[in-house]
Amino acid sequence: MNKATENPDCQFNNFDDALKESNLFPLTSTGIEVLQINFGYLCNQTCKHCHVQAGPHRTEIISKETLESCLEILRASEIPTVDITGGAPEMNPHFEWFLKETAALQRQVMVRCNLTILLESKFEHLAQFYADQRVQVIASLPYYSKRFVDTQRGKGVFDRSIQALKKLNTLGFGDETTELLLNLVYNPAGAFLPPSQAGIEADFKRELWQRHGIRFNHLFTITNMPIGRFRDFLVKTGNYESYIQRLIAAYNPQAAAGVMCRYTLSVGWDGSLYDCDFNQILELNCNHGAPDHINEFDFEELRSRQIVTGLHCYGCTAGAGSSCGGTVVE
Amino acid sequence: METYYSPDDLVKFAEIGEDAPELWKKFSAWYGEVFQQGALSEREKALIALAVAHAVQCPYCIDAYTQASLEKGSNPEQMMEAVHVAAAIRGGASLVHGVQMRNVEKKLGAI
Numbered sequence: 001m002n003k004a005t006e007n008p009d010c011q012f013n014n015f016d017d018a019l020k021e022s023n024l025f026p027l028t029s030t031g032i033e034v035l036q037i038n039f040g041y042l043c044n045q046t047c048k049h050c051h052v053q054a055g056p057h058r059t060e061i062i063s064k065e066t067l068e069s070c071l072e073i074l075r076a077s078e079i080p081t082v083d084i085t086g087g088a089p090e091m092n093p094h095f096e097w098f099l100k101e102t103a104a105l106q107r108q109v110m111v112r113c114n115l116t117i118l119l120e121s122k123f124e125h126l127a128q129f130y131a132d133q134r135v136q137v138i139a140s141l142p143y144y145s146k147r148f149v150d151t152q153r154g155k156g157v158f159d160r161s162i163q164a165l166k167k168l169n170t171l172g173f174g175d176e177t178t179e180l181l182l183n184l185v186y187n188p189a190g191a192f193l194p195p196s197q198a199g200i201e202a203d204f205k206r207e208l209w210q211r212h213g214i215r216f217n218h219l220f221t222i223t224n225m226p227i228g229r230f231r232d233f234l235v236k237t238g239n240y241e242s243y244i245q246r247l248i249a250a251y252n253p254q255a256a257a258g259v260m261c262r263y264t265l266s267v268g269w270d271g272s273l274y275d276c277d278f279n280q281i282l283e284l285n286c287n288h289g290a291p292d293h294i295n296e297f298d299f300e301e302l303r304s305r306q307i308v309t310g311l312h313c314y315g316c317t318a319g320a321g322s323s324c325g326g327t328v329v330e
Numbered sequence: 331m332e333t334y335y336s337p338d339d340l341v342k343f344a345e346i347g348e349d350a351p352e353l354w355k356k357f358s359a360w361y362g363e364v365f366q367q368g369a370l371s372e373r374e375k376a377l378i379a380l381a382v383a384h385a386v387q388c389p390y391c392i393d394a395y396t397q398a399s400l401e402k403g404s405n406p407e408q409m410m411e412a413v414h415v416a417a418a419i420r421g422g423a424s425l426v427h428g429v430q431m432r433n434v435e436k437k438l439g440a441i
């Protein structure tokens with residue numbers, strides 16, 4: 001068996017080689033500005049491209065004990081931003097308690113919300129809770145019209161997302177005169193790269209306002225990472241190779257210099273530490289001598305750790321780059 | 331040669347330059363600039379290219395500008411409307427030549 005049959009990814013240009021050519025190897029973090037916490041894979045949706053393969057039957061959720069450890073880290077440091085993700089983090093029983101504790105520490109809290117959860121009877125009160133806690137809502141809406149959204153996220157999701165956005169608008173989210181931030185996330189509906197962030201943001205603003213009277217602050221464009229369900233889709237449809245080649249061809253050293261793992265630390269539902277949410281899915285814990293579990297958390301060692309990289313990293317460095325906060329370079 | 335058109339050939343486009351490098355260089359530079367944001371947005375230009383690709387029925391261009399249109403933020407409804415524009419112009423262009431036919435018919439005294 002030759003090497004290429006052992007691992008089909010061997011045929012592609014190694015990401016570390018690309019970093020070397022841009023004088024960025026070894027890629028290291030420059031601090032911890034964002035503590036990203038994955039509340040687990042439980043979700044009320046089962047989106048086609050979900051990179052964590054979340055769904056209603058997943059049982060992996062973060063424990064109160066691990067969340068206590070996160071709070072300890074925040075108390076002992078000045079990490080300014082807490083980014084809560086999942087699954088649908090709202091479905092975790094410790095969610096509201098943790099948000100209140102974090103807000104009390106005067107940190108900026110962002111929640112990655114799938115919108116439809118805000119309409120479920122058990123969680124209907126959360127939109128108001130977000131307003132009370134001054135949470136920044138980052139909501140997935142892959143397009144401004146029904147077809148792309150429902151294909152990717154499930155039948156009826158677009159209409160329910162619009163309903164939830166209206167609910168958030170009513171509370172003042174997305175209104176420039178309030179401080180309640182509502183940012184949307186666009187990701188491509190298939191095996192293609194995202195458009196320019198400024199261009200598609202203008203389209204979203206115009207269309208959502210004209211068709212539904214909805215406003216929001218910013219749109220973040222995110223590249224689909226070739227991992228999880230999206231990778232399965234690429235392989236099944238014969239798009240995997242051409243998609244990876246496309247990411248590689250679009251490698252941008254400026255985007256590589258600004259990748260989010262350089263200022264983010266990601267905590268998995270079981271307390272494992274990762275350089276980012278994507279490495280979490282691939283079970284690539286923090287390494288190169290840095291602690292890989294919250295029980296061994298050491299700020300000094302983690303703030304300038306070497307990042308664990310792989311072929312999927314090309315997803316963050318293509319074109320204008322991609323991160324949880326949208327493009328990396330203007 | 332088993333088929334005239336193969337998707338693999340699209341990436342060989344630059345090989346055209348081997349036989350006339352200076353002309354290829356000029357074409358590439360001009361082509362690249364044409365699609366830059368100008369008075370028209372990149373998205374609008376990709377949609378025009380998609381429509382023209384259908385008018386000239388070039389499978390390479392249809393492949394490239396379907397992908398480009400999606401990557402510039404267009405959706406399938408907008409893209410299909412662009413194809414209808416191309417089809418309408420092609421259909422209309424055939425039909426309007428019926429006037430010439432009628433001119434000949436008139437000259438020959440048939441109508």
Ligand code: SF4
Binds near residue numbers: 051055
């Ligand atoms: S993409 Fe988000 S909303 Fe969809 S299944 Fe995954 S975690 Fe749930």
Ligand code: SF4
Binds near residue numbers: 259
């Ligand atoms: S995939 Fe993760 S580790 Fe790789 S570049 Fe992106 S953020 Fe960094």
